[in-house]
Amino acid sequence: MNLVKLTIDNKPVVVENGTTILEAAKSIGVRIPSLCYMKMDDMNFENKPGGCRVCVVEVEGRRNLAPACKTECTEGMVVNTHTVRVINARRTVVELILSDHPAECLTCAKSGECELQDLAQNLGIREIHYTGEQSHYKGDQSPAIIREMDKCIMCRRCETACNEVQTVGVLSAVNRGFESVVAPAFEMDLDHSVCTYCGQCVAVCPTGALTERDYTWKVIEALVDPTKTVVVQTAPAVRAALGESFGMEPGSLVTAKMVSALRKLGFDYVFDTDFAADLTIMEEGTELLDRLNRHLNGDQEVKLPILTSCCPGWVKFFEHQFPEMMDVPSTAKSPQQMFGAIAKSYFAKKLDKKREDLVVVSVMPCLAKKYECTREEFSVNGDPDVNVSITTRELAQLIRNANLDFASLPDDDFDQPMGESTGASVIFGTTGGVIEAAVRTAYELHTGKILEKVDFKELRGMEGSRKATVDFDGLKLNIGIAHGLGNARKLLEEVKAGKSEFHAIEIMACPGGCIGGGGQPYHHGNVDILKKRQRAIYEEDKGKPIRKSHENPFIQELYKEFLGKPMSDLSHELLHTHYFDRKKKAEVE
Amino acid sequence: MAIDYDGLLASGSMMGSGGMIVMDEDDCMVSVAKFYLDFTVEESCGKCTPCRIGNKRLYEMLDKITLGKAEEGDLTRLRNLANVIKDTALCGLGQTSPNPVLSTLDNFPEEYEAHVKESKCPAGQCRALMQYVISPKLCTGCTLCARVCPVDAISGDKKLPHFIDTSVCIKCGACMEKCKFGAISIQ
Ligand code: SF4
Ligand code: SF4
Ligand code: SF4
Ligand code: SF4
Ligand code: SF4
Ligand code: SF4
Numbered sequence A: 001m002n003l004v005k006l007t008i009d010n011k012p013v014v015v016e017n018g019t020t021i022l023e024a025a026k027s028i029g030v031r032i033p034s035l036c037y038m039k040m041d042d043m044n045f046e047n048k049p050g051g052c053r054v055c056v057v058e059v060e061g062r063r064n065l066a067p068a069c070k071t072e073c074t075e076g077m078v079v080n081t082h083t084v085r086v087i088n089a090r091r092t093v094v095e096l097i098l099s100d101h102p103a104e105c106l107t108c109a110k111s112g113e114c115e116l117q118d119l120a121q122n123l124g125i126r127e128i129h130y131t132g133e134q135s136h137y138k139g140d141q142s143p144a145i146i147r148e149m150d151k152c153i154m155c156r157r158c159e160t161a162c163n164e165v166q167t168v169g170v171l172s173a174v175n176r177g178f179e180s181v182v183a184p185a186f187e188m189d190l191d192h193s194v195c196t197y198c199g200q201c202v203a204v205c206p207t208g209a210l211t212e213r214d215y216t217w218k219v220i221e222a223l224v225d226p227t228k229t230v231v232v233q234t235a236p237a238v239r240a241a242l243g244e245s246f247g248m249e250p251g252s253l254v255t256a257k258m259v260s261a262l263r264k265l266g267f268d269y270v271f272d273t274d275f276a277a278d279l280t281i282m283e284e285g286t287e288l289l290d291r292l293n294r295h296l297n298g299d300q301e302v303k304l305p306i307l308t309s310c311c312p313g314w315v316k317f318f319e320h321q322f323p324e325m326m327d328v329p330s331t332a333k334s335p336q337q338m339f340g341a342i343a344k345s346y347f348a349k350k351l352d353k354k355r356e357d358l359v360v361v362s363v364m365p366c367l368a369k370k371y372e373c374t375r376e377e378f379s380v381n382g383d384p385d386v387n388v389s390i391t392t393r394e395l396a397q398l399i400r401n402a403n404l405d406f407a408s409l410p411d412d413d414f415d416q417p418m419g420e421s422t423g424a425s426v427i428f429g430t431t432g433g434v435i436e437a438a439v440r441t442a443y444e445l446h447t448g449k450i451l452e453k454v455d456f457k458e459l460r461g462m463e464g465s466r467k468a469t470v471d472f473d474g475l476k477l478n479i480g481i482a483h484g485l486g487n488a489r490k491l492l493e494e495v496k497a498g499k500s501e502f503h504a505i506e507i508m509a510c511p512g513g514c515i516g517g518g519g520q521p522y523h524h525g526n527v528d529i530l531k532k533r534q535r536a537i538y539e540e541d542k543g544k545p546i547r548k549s550h551e552n553p554f555i556q557e558l559y560k561e562f563l564g565k566p567m568s569d570l571s572h573e574l575l576h577t578h579y580f581d582r583k584k585k586a587e588v589e
Numbered sequence B: 001m002a003i004d005y006d007g008l009l010a011s012g013s014m015m016g017s018g019g020m021i022v023m024d025e026d027d028c029m030v031s032v033a034k035f036y037l038d039f040t041v042e043e044s045c046g047k048c049t050p051c052r053i054g055n056k057r058l059y060e061m062l063d064k065i066t067l068g069k070a071e072e073g074d075l076t077r078l079r080n081l082a083n084v085i086k087d088t089a090l091c092g093l094g095q096t097s098p099n100p101v102l103s104t105l106d107n108f109p110e111e112y113e114a115h116v117k118e119s120k121c122p123a124g125q126c127r128a129l130m131q132y133v134i135s136p137k138l139c140t141g142c143t144l145c146a147r148v149c150p151v152d153a154i155s156g157d158k159k160l161p162h163f164i165d166t167s168v169c170i171k172c173g174a175c176m177e178k179c180k181f182g183a184i185s186i187q
């Protein structure tokens, strides 16, 4: 390891060769403002275009200022980060950005979370000395994402997320000079592109240029409608992040307060998507064993590996990118949609209500779910199984609207029957969790033995793609795990080439899984936040009295009273789905 | 001078180093700088803030100056912006683009000041700052100019000096062309 010595603001510092001035400064507590730069170790995310020029510093002997995010430290370098020249340049650059930016903070969805707003605040910008023409671009509203490119500052983080991390390649810089902007090809709407709605572009956008489609008002309308029974479900990853919106430490588990808040907001039934996650395991696990057994019995038709299908971002990805492999993923619906289908059949019947009288609201860490619930196959006679899907952030907004003091809310419990869940379902919220949950159930179903040790540490972690072999009493099951669509693509290429060694693969579109979803409180590039959320999820699992999906008493009751058994005809009708070749469709269009 | 990319870049840096511009006094230095900036704005790739937005603003400020709309303080702002762009732009294009502004500011400050403070273009090139004036000494009151003026900006009795209402005049130049006594000039 080569070390270099330098001075930053008169402080000596020794760093590894190749370290940037920005990183070196950070290591000695010198904060250099930056804007376009974002790096997330473990997530394969590095955005370093050197474009905004906010991070410029003075390097002795250098003619012009140096961008700290891009300039590597060299031996003997003397760096000054806060000279008059630097501060003047930095302020001027920020004023330039603001001179081509709508001053709409009061009504902007990003206000309070906006990195540009923060920067202007920190630099104390009170006047913009340079004014002139502002660029205007057409708006774009998809079911999940709103693009307001007048607020784009050309940091290119979304491009890095979409192209390099997700390998979807929807977003790239178009036009030149003052007219340049990040957009889908031909500046078409996202809706017409191959966008998966994973929302990772939204998760990293520093400004209000990319935000979620806000449906909070639809929820409020449903809540005040006396003719509707409003049922809410909350996804596993929400409880591990919601607290952050109220100033709590990342990784705070707020399940009981969240339930309390939902009840105070006026939902008639507060249920848990975790219940449906247990149901997913019953169906997906059974399907896995079924395929596996047929394969072991020499059935040539059967496709292995089986791929999980609980992530709608991932589903849309393979429909566009790998349509020839549509029979590989499980046919099980996502937990959100299983919940909706059961709520509007089984539960509606219990209440003696028509399905149309129920409004199912889902609270998700996810933007793709907003799109998923609009898919036609998830409606009956125009009535969607899930009516509205809002994000963790939108729930926080509803709670603030209602003036609830979140931190001091009393604890509360989910309603039954669709509020009971196991530890297995909780871990759906993190990468590795779905397959671990499936293994817990499939092991017992396959071997007929009791699984004593339910923690499969080998399946856990944050590396982009992982593999592990699980011993099913002599049968060695090879399991692959990928999060982030770029990693998924690699595994999928192997499957396509017939070179995959796996029996089952878990895929989640978002880096980290749903804990890193596009609808979660903004992480601003801090991977530690994701890791803390992940820890919280495993903690919740550990604290649960029941940790295997098939032991959930209300799931057992649901099968006994209504569905029969996993993969029954009714299960197929309500809990399984089919996929569409979107490549062909795109080509025809 | 070659009006192509390399030619302009080369002259840009030359201007920066010594202000040796091969032009005569009929050229307005503000307009010259604006001409170069127009080119950079076209060529900017858009990757970095100082060039993408900064050069656009530089151009707009120069434009404002040539239109006589600049205010007190604009020259300081212009110089600051030019310096910051030079100091912070990502590539050579952006780093050299303000040179024509800086070198003309350094070498012909009086031209800039004339534009801003007196609303005058010493070279008589900035249309917006031009004023057509009839010299009462030379005018014979032939009325020819008043007859050709498309907007009736010229008044005056026969055989007496005529007068141009500058608030009406559209600076078409027709009167000056017609006047046989050289009584009309631009100021
Ligand atoms: S994007 Fe940021 S700076 Fe721009 S209007 Fe929204 S909050 Fe304000
Ligand atoms: S939502 Fe995902 S796929 Fe769509 S543009 Fe954003 S990053 Fe790309
Ligand atoms: S849309 Fe957002 S993330 Fe993308 S370049 Fe613009 S400001 Fe950056
Ligand atoms: S990983 Fe989770 S949050 Fe991300 S798209 Fe998939 S389901 Fe949504
Ligand atoms: S300075 Fe270079 S990189 Fe920056 S916008 Fe201009 S041409 Fe592009
Ligand atoms: S310049 Fe044209 S408009 Fe002005 S006074 Fe002369 S003729 Fe009339």
Ligand code: FES
Pocket (backbone or CB within 6 Å): A033, A034, A035, A036, A037, A049, A050, A051, A052, A053, A054, A055, A056, A067, A068, A069, A070
């Ligand atoms: S943060 Fe360094 S150039 Fe943008």
